Amino acid sequence: MDGDTKTMTFLQELQDEPAxxxxxxxxxxxxxxxxxxxxxxxxxxxLSTGLDMVGLAADWLTSTANTNMFTxxxxxxxxxxxxxxxxxxxEIIGWQDGRGDGIFSPGGAISNMYAxxxxxxxxxxxxxxxxxxxxxxxVAFTSEHSHFSIKKGAAALGIGTESVICIKVDESxxxxxxxxxxxxxxxxxxxxxPFFVSATAGTxxxxxxxxxxxxxxxxxxxxxxxxxxxxxxxxxxxxxRHRWKLDGVDRANSVTWNPHKMMSVPLQCSALxxxxxxxxxxxxxxxxxxxxxxxxxxxxSYDTGDKALQCGRHVDIFKLWLMWRAKGTIGFEAQIDKxxxxxxxxxxxxxxxxxxxxxxxxxxxxxxxxxWYLPPGIRYMEDKEERKKHLHKVAPVIKARMMEYxxxxxxxxxxxxxxxxxxxxxxxxxxxxxxxxxxxxxxxRLGQDL
Amino acid sequence: MDGDTKTMTFLQELQDEPAxxxxxxxxxxxxxxxxxxxxxxxxxxxLSTGLDMVGLAADWLTSTANTNMFTxxxxxxxxxxxxxxxxxxxEIIGWQDGRGDGIFSPGGAISNMYAxxxxxxxxxxxxxxxxxxxxxxxVAFTSEHSHFSIKKGAAALGIGTESVICIKVDESxxxxxxxxxxxxxxxxxxxxxPFFVSATAGTxxxxxxxxxxxxxxxxxxxxxxxxxxxxxxxxxxxxxRHRWKLDGVDRANSVTWNPHKMMSVPLQCSALxxxxxxxxxxxxxxxxxxxxxxxxxxxxSYDTGDKALQCGRHVDIFKLWLMWRAKGTIGFEAQIDKxxxxxxxxxxxxxxxxxxxxxxxxxxxxxxxxxWYLPPGIRYMEDKEERKKHLHKVAPVIKARMMEYxxxxxxxxxxxxxxxxxxxxxxxxxxxxxxxxxxxxxxxRLGQDL
Numbered sequence: 001m002d003g004d005t006k007t008m009t010f011l012q013e014l015q016d017e018p019a020x021x022x023x024x025x026x027x028x029x030x031x032x033x034x035x036x037x038x039x040x041x042x043x044x045x046x047l048s049t050g051l052d053m054v055g056l057a058a059d060w061l062t063s064t065a066n067t068n069m070f071t072x073x074x075x076x077x078x079x080x081x082x083x084x085x086x087x088x089x090x091e092i093i094g095w096q097d098g099r100g101d102g103i104f105s106p107g108g109a110i111s112n113m114y115a116x117x118x119x120x121x122x123x124x125x126x127x128x129x130x131x132x133x134x135x136x137x138x139v140a141f142t143s144e145h146s147h148f149s150i151k152k153g154a155a156a157l158g159i160g161t162e163s164v165i166c167i168k169v170d171e172s173x174x175x176x177x178x179x180x181x182x183x184x185x186x187x188x189x190x191x192x193x194p195f196f197v198s199a200t201a202g203t204x205x206x207x208x209x210x211x212x213x214x215x216x217x218x219x220x221x222x223x224x225x226x227x228x229x230x231x232x233x234x235x236x237x238x239x240x241r242h243r244w245k246l247d248g249v250d251r252a253n254s255v256t257w258n259p260h261k262m263m264s265v266p267l268q269c270s271a272l273x274x275x276x277x278x279x280x281x282x283x284x285x286x287x288x289x290x291x292x293x294x295x296x297x298x299x300x301s302y303d304t305g306d307k308a309l310q311c312g313r314h315v316d317i318f319k320l321w322l323m324w325r326a327k328g329t330i331g332f333e334a335q336i337d338k339x340x341x342x343x344x345x346x347x348x349x350x351x352x353x354x355x356x357x358x359x360x361x362x363x364x365x366x367x368x369x370x371x372w373y374l375p376p377g378i379r380y381m382e383d384k385e386e387r388k389k390h391l392h393k394v395a396p397v398i399k400a401r402m403m404e405y406x407x408x409x410x411x412x413x414x415x416x417x418x419x420x421x422x423x424x425x426x427x428x429x430x431x432x433x434x435x436x437x438x439x440x441x442x443x444x445r446l447g448q449d450l
Numbered sequence: 451m452d453g454d455t456k457t458m459t460f461l462q463e464l465q466d467e468p469a470x471x472x473x474x475x476x477x478x479x480x481x482x483x484x485x486x487x488x489x490x491x492x493x494x495x496x497l498s499t500g501l502d503m504v505g506l507a508a509d510w511l512t513s514t515a516n517t518n519m520f521t522x523x524x525x526x527x528x529x530x531x532x533x534x535x536x537x538x539x540x541e542i543i544g545w546q547d548g549r550g551d552g553i554f555s556p557g558g559a560i561s562n563m564y565a566x567x568x569x570x571x572x573x574x575x576x577x578x579x580x581x582x583x584x585x586x587x588x589v590a591f592t593s594e595h596s597h598f599s600i601k602k603g604a605a606a607l608g609i610g611t612e613s614v615i616c617i618k619v620d621e622s623x624x625x626x627x628x629x630x631x632x633x634x635x636x637x638x639x640x641x642x643x644p645f646f647v648s649a650t651a652g653t654x655x656x657x658x659x660x661x662x663x664x665x666x667x668x669x670x671x672x673x674x675x676x677x678x679x680x681x682x683x684x685x686x687x688x689x690x691r692h693r694w695k696l697d698g699v700d701r702a703n704s705v706t707w708n709p710h711k712m713m714s715v716p717l718q719c720s721a722l723x724x725x726x727x728x729x730x731x732x733x734x735x736x737x738x739x740x741x742x743x744x745x746x747x748x749x750x751s752y753d754t755g756d757k758a759l760q761c762g763r764h765v766d767i768f769k770l771w772l773m774w775r776a777k778g779t780i781g782f783e784a785q786i787d788k789x790x791x792x793x794x795x796x797x798x799x800x801x802x803x804x805x806x807x808x809x810x811x812x813x814x815x816x817x818x819x820x821x822w823y824l825p826p827g828i829r830y831m832e833d834k835e836e837r838k839k840h841l842h843k844v845a846p847v848i849k850a851r852m853m854e855y856x857x858x859x860x861x862x863x864x865x866x867x868x869x870x871x872x873x874x875x876x877x878x879x880x881x882x883x884x885x886x887x888x889x890x891x892x893x894x895r896l897g898q899d900l
């Protein structure tokens with residue numbers, strides 16, 4: 001059998017008997033061969049792209065150490081590195097002396113859910129023992145363009161998706177604070193209790209930054225927990241040129257920030273930062289006596305496991321910490337600035353180019369550039385509805401062709417009443433101006449006959 | 451500065467400027483030097499120990515591929531390997547033709563929480579939109595010796611820890627089915643709705659297996675979802691000699707099974723297996739149109755991301771799959787059987803040895819061996835209370851000394867009215883009879899003066 005025929009055995013049942021070492025190596029080669037090349041500078045499909053060599057080395061070391069974050073006893077170094085890194089991140093957010101709390105969790109959706117859990121516990125600590133039947137009807141607020149994890153979290157926590165009120169956004173995708181206030185007042189009039197506002201710093205599709213200062217004023221006025229979902233945009237805090245987009249983030253009660261996105265830390269690396277110290281512990285602790293013995297011979301505050309819903313917790317910190325050491329804050333800043341520069345280059349290149357329409361006006365706030373490509377055949381269609389119907393089918397076909405040729409990958413989606421459009425994002429510092437040029441040429445090559 | 455002085459710089463603030471490559475290498479060396487050697491055959495501290503070389507290689511390849519499990523589009527190979535592995539695990543559980551559903555999640559606690567979420571949704575699908583206020587008071591049942599994640603899950607899901615009813619166990623730590631039935635009847639009489647029973651296959655401390663057949667009869671009679679938390683004990687299904695301990699597991703609605711424990715797959719690797727197909731998708735899906743486009747050019751059933759609460763999901767499957775290929779089922783069986791043999795050796799060695807008392811009678815069911823070591827000074831104390839008070843302090847001191855000498859590590863805890871005792875567990879196939887002998891000698895060496 002040659003390599004490719006062997007590959008076909010991939011999906012056979014797992015066997016009772018061991019395979020040979022040769023078979024194992026063939027499996028590894030085939031796995032890499034058929035894997036999507038997420039480190040390729042022309043892979044623009046997700047918010048997490050690229051492959052940092054120091055981050056990779058750190059992940060390999062992490063695998064070798066093969067331990068668990070729940071106690072200091074089994075992960076003394078990693079627990080301390082998590083401590084210093086979270087403190088540094090809180091300083092960058094702007095909380096005094098980096099005070100507060102935090103944890104690395106398995107992804108932004110879980111970080112957001114943890115934030116919602118904390119907000120509920122802060123307002124109604126009895127909910128931990130007595131459940132939702134002991135509290136009034138709670139409502140959460142987030143923008144129409146926010147990430148779906150807010151609704152997933154509300155469904156899981158027994159709050160229900162109908163209690164997540166979607167606040168209107170302006171044309172560029174930013175939450176409208178006046179609509180937030182209106183909906184909070186409305187909810188209170190109905191007897192509901194507003195407990196949680198999730199503002200987004202860097203929305204998934206448009207890359208919009210909600211106006212945090214105005215939102216924090218509303219949250220303060222009505223005494224509602226303010227969360228900032230900066231899974232995608234939080235990393236801009238590392239850039240002196242771009243951090244103004246998150247002005248007001250220091251007023252938040254909690255912040256999600258995923259270094260595995262814009263900072264190119266290998267997957268996964270997501271942090272939840274919390275302003276109030278001790279709350280996470282009180283909210284989640286169950287005092288399991290087989291793990292968190294109270295008569296240990298070291299400072300028990302380093303046993304972080306009871307802060308989370310998870311028991312065992314993967315070591316996600318070393319990748320981030322070692323990359324930070326290797327690059328310094330200025331290294332992260334440089335790569336973030338570069339990605340934003342590339343997206344501005346793309347925007348300038350296509351905004352007036354024939355065959356392109358921007359989904360919304362104005363320069364990109366993050367690296368997201370949202371646009372339609374109109375093949376010549378539909379460019380001058382007069383029937384608006386007919387044109388829309390055709391346009392909706394363009395991006396999926398171009399994307400499918402990109403994947404068949406294996407040249408590049410970029411995401412598309414509809415949003416609201418807008419038919420399928422491309423969403424370009426750049427988070428790989430290995431991308432160049434030439435890669436952006438290539439993308440445009442490739443879209444035109446693959447789409448001109450549609 | 452020499453290496454050790456440099457190490458002290460570990461906990462300094464992260465810097466703006468990059469460190470040198472030499473500094474980075476020193477950091478890596480120091481991290482490994484001060485790490486706990488979890489692969490050492492005398493590290494018995496946790497349920498996850500050892501380091502499998504094929505598993506490590508697979509984890510390194512996974513890091514290199516640096517992708518995300520949410521869509522087939524970005525992880526085609528890993529999604530398919532997850533599919534075949536979950537199917538194989540369901541076959542081993544005994545579900546017809548391996549039918550059903552499942553997912554790899556970040557640890558057993560999350561897997562258990564996912565099961566509870568599914569059970570609630572199955573009984574009251576409206577809870578997803580309307581929250582807990584739309585449903586009657588739900589109650590869950592699990593044994594006094596079960597893992598604390600069941601209560602954590604109930605707290606998070608808005609059910610509340612007071613609605614988790616702890617069922618009595620017998621002297622060896624197994625749930626008493628008659629007490630389960632009594633408590634279910636009692637709850638129904640109060641107007642509560644029993645919706646979830648979590649039986650444990652391999653409790654954390656005693657290693658006990660709840661009687662699954664009797665429990666399934668009760669669940670069936672009262673129409674309650676039966677979950678089996680086999681995070682620790684599920685792997686015994688791979689052993690023809692030991693799988694009888696899980697007889698009845700095929701009657702469960704869901705099963706947690708962590709290959710990162712008894713199968714020595716590198717951290718993390720935890721599976722939730724679910725008997726009913728489609729339920730996970732219905733329970734958790736939010737149809738995010740930027741990720742799960744419905745007009746893709748491939749079979750959308752391979753986009754597994756909407757089955758979970760997480761959005762991005764780490765690739766945990768390749769380690770398990772490659773190890774399975776390399777060892778075959780019989781390889782896993784051999785290493786599991788060996789660990790159980792070692793624990794029986796330990797039990798036989800200490801059960802009648804002077805200075806030892808077993809916490810409960812009878813041969814270990816799993817590799818857990820629970821015992822007190824009584825230093826000569828307290829061995830013949832007449833005052834029972836005084837003796838107990840002294841004994842409580844013995845294990846923590848011996849453990850602290852073990853860590854100071856760096857010779858071995860083993861866990862201890864109190865349980866109920868039982869003062870601190872050692873809990874030995876063996877999950878590293880590299881451990882030998884000599885390592886067990888060493889542990890006994892070391893406990894006696896470090897504890898004889900207490």
